[in-house]
Amino acid sequence: MTGTETGAIDEESANQRPSRTAFFSKPMDTQIHSYQVNHLKQLESEAIFILRETAAQFERPALLFSGGKDSIVMAHLARKAFHPARLPFPLLHVDTGHNFPETLEYRDRFVADLRAQLIVARVQDSIDRGTAREEKGPNASRNAIQTVTLLEAIEENRFDACLGGGRRDEEKARAKERFFSHRDDFGQWDPKNQRPELWNIFNGRKHHGEHFRVFPLSNWTEMDVWQYIKAEDIPLPNLYFSHERDVFKRAGAWLAVTEFVTVGAEETVDHRRVRFRTIGDATCTGAVESTAATLDEIIQEVATARQTERGTRADDKRSETAMEDRKKEGYF
Amino acid sequence: MPNDLIFPDSPPSAQSTAGYLDMDLLRFTTAGSVDDGKSTLIGRLLYDSKNTFEDQMEAVERSSKQRGDENVNLALLTDGLRAEREQGITIDVAYRYFATPKRKFIIADTPGHIQYTRNMVTGASTANLAIILVDARLGVIEQTCRHAFIADLLRIRHVVLAVNKMDLVDHDQEAFDRIVEEFRRFASRLDNLVDITAIPISALHGDNVVTKSDKMPWYHGPDLLYHLETVYIGSDHNHVDARFPVQWVIRPHSDEYHDYRGYAGRVAGGVFKPGDEIVVQPSGFSSRIRSVDTFEGPAEEAFAPLSVTITLEDEIDISRGDMIVKPNNQPQKSQEIDAMICWFSEKSRLASRGKYILRHTTKEVKAMVQEVRYKVNINTLHKIEDDLEFGLNDIGRISLRTSAPLLYDSYRRNRITGSFILVDTHTNETVAAGMIV
Secondary structure (H helix, E strand, O other): OOHHHHHHHHHHHHHOOOOHHHHHHHHHHOOOOOOOOOHHHHHHHHHHHHHHHHHHHOOOEEEEOOOOHHHHHHHHHHHHHHOOOOOOOOEEEEEOOOOOHHHHHHHHHHHHHHOOOEEEEEHHHHHHHOOOOOOOOOOOOOOOOHHHHHHHHHHHHOOOEEEOOOOOOOOOOHHHOOOEEEEOOOOOOOHHHOOOOEOOEOOOOOOOOOEEEEOOOOOOOHHHHHHHHHHHOOOOOHHHOOEEEEEEEEOOEEEEOOOOOOOOOOOOEEEEEEEEOOOOOOOOEEEEEOOOOOHHHHHHHHHHOOOOHHHHEHHHHHOOOHHHHHHHHOOO | OOOOOOOOOOOOOOOOOOOHHHOEEEEEEEEOOOOOOHHHHHHHHHHHOOOOOHHHHHHHHHHHHHHOOOOOOOHHHHOOOHHHHHHOOOOOOEEEEEEOOOEEEEEEEOOOOOOHHHHHHHHHOOOOEEEEEEEOOOOOOHHHHHHHHHHHHOOOOEEEEEEEOHHHHOOOHHHHHHHHHHHHHHHOOOOOOOEEEEEEOEOOOOEOOOEOOOOOOOOOOOOHHHHHHHOOOOOOOOOOOOEEEOOEEEOOOOOOOOOOOEEEEEOOEOEEOOOOEEEEEOOOEEEEEEEEEEOOEEEOOEEOOOEEEEEEOOOOOOOOOOEEEEOOEOOEEEEEEEEEEEEOOOOOOOOOOOEEEEEEOOEEEEEEEEEEEEEEEOOOOEEEOOOOOOOOOOEEEEEEEEEEEEEEOOOOOOOOOOEEEEEOOOOOOEEEEEEEO
């Protein structure tokens, strides 16, 4: 075995980080032979394996694409997994209608670049059909009723597997998720009765009407995602980088002033330098005050963060088990 | 802040990002019985290495208060489900993540109650290292032996014997030595447990967890985190026997790649290079590797665990489930296999002559149980030959006949080509994990 003498080389290349070529050619270019693979490469390889397994085991998979960084990374990995062919499945965007304009703009450019098929499922359509009911009040959000639209889209398109960008480090209920997560014919998750997953063998067998959620990024952390975005030079919506905007404080998080939220009488609007750590529905995705304007600064910020990234998500704060409850219903 | 956990007022200073891109990855599992302080140890590792967040700690403090716990209960950090928090138990394997500037770590935290064996087997299947916790006051108990047996069965290369609660035995060297000696005596009966590192710790007070303790000057080894950061795992993959299970065939049908036919998969062993002579099994056709492709362009080689796409010089009919190997080093090929299995199902028992779906690498076949040879009493390592009925958590040896030949290596030689699962044909549930003998 020749893998022992790599320490010096690893240190050296660490100092001249990061360039795309250095990241990828590392095992091939080094003079001393090394079979060591860094953590990002291992995570990438695992995710690509899962994506290919999904294409192979299911008849009609789809990739859930929100325009957030995790789904962007997942779509990027899917492109790598099937290169030089196109993605063997469409992207599915569940659109609450409460988007930051930057997200939609990014989505359309990204999809065109990927030459992928995009299916948009609109929450508004579910509301018009009467299958979903809009929440009332100042805290009204379409976050919860997205599930209705998602399940309708799954049924309408007969999708049998939906790839999601969920990560186990995000939230405590997600820590229990499988890579291949089984859903019954009502789209529900039964966390107490999950299939054990061993080695890299994944059991996607199902009965008619059931489907799977598949999470290729299960083992990634927020830091891994940012490092990978940097190493791969993946363009992101500019919402992720520090910018100035009108915000107001609600439930401990800065919410952006948009046409979709009502600022209460006791709430005051502030103009601040902020960025978003996650991007979801504009009504419940909080910003953080930040001056991080580059990937390096963001990585530095993530390294020193004292709050989890979902700490800015009002949807998770509704109760201790908000995520678990929504997941059981069929949420992402 | 917890009363019984002696945490510093503020966590250690932020990690620097330098070198972050070049970390490697260590997966480990933790094994201990209910009161061995497993959750405290994980909490300590996460907290002292600055991997817990304020909102997480606040949520844990809130829940502890609600449950009426006297102290902040760090187990809540790893318990995710409503039922778990309500009942104060852990239902399922939970995965935890933390990083130091040297390594990224994935912890498979497995609960210590009834489904223990099933969960530990699951967590162990992807682990490089197992931490086996013992209580310094109790020493090696039946459960310790069970944990060691599973670590050995699943071929975890590196084992840490963490002798916890050293503060309760006055940090006594003799107590530690006695336990280590006892454990080594037991481990000598197991084939694969060779790399054992014993560390005296106190998870509660943080002694020898992330920093060396001055309370045990007689101990000259590493603290736990240092060991986790530095243990050599470079040879954990098989880089000798070339094995490439084909996962997916890439055919772009585009003008630019009109005749392109690539075999996508994840290398399960050995090294593949352009120009290499290969054989495709089970067909037996041979060819040469034209290219090892990635999105970034052609690569000079591929080895485990990389996901790549291989193209060949000749047009051969290859599909998912086939395996690309080298002519002078071929896997075994048979419809009769002997394996150690662990039974996972609560609802059903292993049926003699029963038929199951068997998944092995990227292949799926039908399999029939030919014979149940024996079960193992995993506390004593004795063979049980008079009661051969397999229920939840039972481990033993069986022989199977498959509907098509499997291309395999012994599990001991290759974890990927030597492992399989059995799936119930009616419920589609994964009912057993198998390791080919």
